[in-house]
Every structure is written in C-alpha cells, then in structure tokens.
Amino acid sequence: HLYDAYYKGENAVKEISSFPRLHLAQLPTPLHHLPNISALVGKNVYVKRDDLTGVVLGGNKVRKLEFLLADALDRGCDTILTTGGAQSNHAMLTAACCGRMGLNSILVLKKRGIWEKKGNQLLNDILGADVRFVDTDSYDDVYAEMKRISAELRAKGHNPYCVPVGGSVPLGSLGYALCVQEAKEQATALGLAFDDIVCCTGSGGTMAGMVLGTMLYAPATRVTGIVVDPEDFAPIVADLVNGAQELLQCSARISPEDVNLYDCYGTGYAIPSAAGVAALRLMAQQEGLILDPVYTGKTFAGFLELCEQGYFDESENILFLHSGGAGGLFAIDLEQTEG
Numbered sequence: 001h002l003y004d005a006y007y008k009g010e011n012a013v014k015e016i017s018s019f020p021r022l023h024l025a026q027l028p029t030p031l032h033h034l035p036n037i038s039a040l041v042g043k044n045v046y047v048k049r050d051d052l053t054g055v056v057l058g059g060n061k062v063r064k065l066e067f068l069l070a071d072a073l074d075r076g077c078d079t080i081l082t083t084g085g086a087q088s089n090h091a092m093l094t095a096a097c098c099g100r101m102g103l104n105s106i107l108v109l110k111k112r113g114i115w116e117k118k119g120n121q122l123l124n125d126i127l128g129a130d131v132r133f134v135d136t137d138s139y140d141d142v143y144a145e146m147k148r149i150s151a152e153l154r155a156k157g158h159n160p161y162c163v164p165v166g167g168s169v170p171l172g173s174l175g176y177a178l179c180v181q182e183a184k185e186q187a188t189a190l191g192l193a194f195d196d197i198v199c200c201t202g203s204g205g206t207m208a209g210m211v212l213g214t215m216l217y218a219p220a221t222r223v224t225g226i227v228v229d230p231e232d233f234a235p236i237v238a239d240l241v242n243g244a245q246e247l248l249q250c251s252a253r254i255s256p257e258d259v260n261l262y263d264c265y266g267t268g269y270a271i272p273s274a275a276g277v278a279a280l281r282l283m284a285q286q287e288g289l290i291l292d293p294v295y296t297g298k299t300f301a302g303f304l305e306l307c308e309q310g311y312f313d314e315s316e317n318i319l320f321l322h323s324g325g326a327g328g329l330f331a332i333d334l335e336q337t338e339g
C-alpha cells in the first residue's frame with residue numbers, strides 16, 4: 001500500500017511547520033456542502049473554497065507562494081521572476097503577493113492567447129506589475145529570457161529568485177499538503193471524512209501537495225486530478241510528491257502508477273471546451289458558484305464524467321477543490337468553445 005511506509009513509522013518526517021512560511025492567505029478557507037449538485041450526482045459533494053484565499057480574486061497559488069516567497073526572503077532575494085500564459089492566475093497572484101511583501105516582481109509571460117488588458121492583464125495593470133512578453137510557444141525560450149533578466153539584475157546588485165510556471169516545485173506543494181490537513185479538520189468538525197478529493201491538474205503542484213497531504217494526514221482519502229493541459233502528468237506529479245518527501249526527509253516514494261488522473265482538457269490548454277462551459281453553467285445555476293473555463297470548469301466537467309462512469313461509490317463523501325480562476329473569466333469568450 002502506498003501509505004505503508006508512513007504507518008510503519010520508519011520515516012523521520014520533518015514537520016511542514018518547520019519550513020519558513022508567510023501568512024498571505026486568509027485561512028482556513030470555507031468548506032461547505034453542495035446540496036443541489038449532491039442530489040444530481042447521488043453523492044455527498046463538498047467544496048473547498050480556495051477561490052476565497054483572500055488575495056485579489058483568490059485562487060490556489062497563494063498557498064504555494066506562502067512557502068516560495070518565504071524561501072526567497074530567507075535567501076535575501078529582492079526580485080521574484082515568474083512565468084505563465086498571458087492570462088496566468090499564478091503570475092498575477094505572484095505580483096500581488098510580492099507587492100504585499102515589498103518584493104519586486106517581473107512576470108515573463110508567453111505572448112499567446114488573450115494578452116490585451118483584459119482579465120488577469122487588467123489586474124496586472126492595476127497591480128503595477130512589470131510584465132515582459134516573450135513571443136514563443138516554448139517555456140524553454142521563456143526560461144532562457146528569465147535567466148538573461150536574472151543575470152542583468154545580478155549585475156546591477158540585485159538578488160533575483162525564479163519561480164517556475166504555476167509555482168509547481170516541491171516546496172510550493174507543501175501548501176497543498178497543509179490544505180488537506182485544514183480540510184480534514186473541517187470535515188471532522190462536520191462529523192465526516194472524505195473518501196475522495198477531486199482537484200485540477202494544470203502544472204501539477206496542487207495535486208502533488210494534496211497527494212502528499214493525504215499520505216500524511218488522511219491516508220484513507222483518494223486524490224484524483226482532472227488534467228486540463230495535454231501533458232503526461234503521472235511522472236510530473238510523482239516527481240513533485242517525491243521531491244516534497246525529500247524535503248521532509250521521508251524515504252517513502254511513489255511511482256507514476258500511484259497518481260490518479262482523468263483527462264478533460266478538450267482541444268487544449270486554455271481553450272474553452274463545450275463540456276467545461278456546460279459544467280460551469282451548471283455549477284453557477286445550481287449552487288451560485290462561479291467556476292472558470294480554463295481550470296475549474298473543466299475540472300468540474302471531469303468530475304461529472306467520472307460520476308457517470310461509476311468511478312465513485314454510492315453515497316461517498318467527495319471534496320471538490322475550487323482553485324479560483326476568476327481573473328481569467330473576464331478575458332475569455334465562452335461562445336468560442338471547441339472540443
């Protein structure tokens with residue numbers, strides 16, 4: 001069993017609380033029942049409201065940035081470089097969190113999709129973010145540009161810190177291990193335990209944190225990631241989990257086969273899908289909750305498909321992670337769906 005190593009107590013696990021961490025998010029985020037969706041799918045569906053993490057319009061990246069920016073400050077860094085697509089929620093939240101901490105930030109973004117001042121670009125403008133576009137399809141080009149800017153900054157006496165796309169490095173994932181601990185305490189207070197957690201897999205760090213979190217705090221809970229970007233995430237997520245376990249000085253390792261994934265990206269990343277848009281309309285009309293077409297709408301669509309396929313047992317308690325995404329919602333044309 002995946003969790004046996006923990007039960008045996010042969011792993012001296014370093015406490016996550018021993019890592020430097022900033023308090024950027026308003027925690028705990030609410031966790032509540034979704035009565036109409038529950039009735040519709042015949043399960044007990046709850047939502048973890050990480051769309052309410054309390055920075056700008058909320059979202060999952062704040063939990064990762066609590067660890068990443070603490071690490072940057074610990075290392076005496078003064079400028080944070082990060083990347084993403086033009087409508088990156090992660091980049092926008094990085095700029096906002098850096099502003100709060102008195103850190104400079106530079107967002108090196110792919111000049112793809114909707115890069116005019118709409119959605120997250122409008123928020124970046126309000127935040128006074130330093131946005132530099134790279135006209136490329138490849139993150140290799142973006143990272144090369146980040147390297148070039150970093151060297152330039154160093155020559156001027158600055159100390160830059162690079163956060164890769166989505167903040168999906170083992171250290172950032174620790175934030176989502178703690179989210180599982182938080183959700184478990186909330187569930188216990190409600191007199192229930194979750195059989196399943198369903199979350200979005202966009203760059204993998206959130207899911208990796210949740211897998212690690214269940215291993216540490218809720219070993220009976222299964223985590224399933226709904227994939228919104230056509231990439232082979234099983235090895236990526238396994239590497240992130242194992243990297244985080246290394247940070248915790250824990251010898252247990254998982255393999256890609258231990259990672260539960262379900263593809264629901266439609267035609268491609270950030271291209272609204274018919275299923276995703278239908279799912280976000282359903283959530284809005286049934287529960288008054290707004291999802292987004294890039295991440296959470298597709299994740300909810302994947303969840304509904306899994307329900308139809310009998311992936312979950314009858315009357316299970318399921319936690320759906322609302323990871324945010326409101327910023328991008330106002331940039332995208334929902335009528336232009338594909339797939």
Ligand SMILES: *Cc1c(COP(=O)(O)O)cnc(C)c1O
Nearest residue numbers: 089202203204206295323324325
């Ligand atoms: C980044 C993001 C995700 C995906 O999280 P990863 O850790 O990158 O897999 C999901 N939802 C929203 C709203 C995001 O911005």
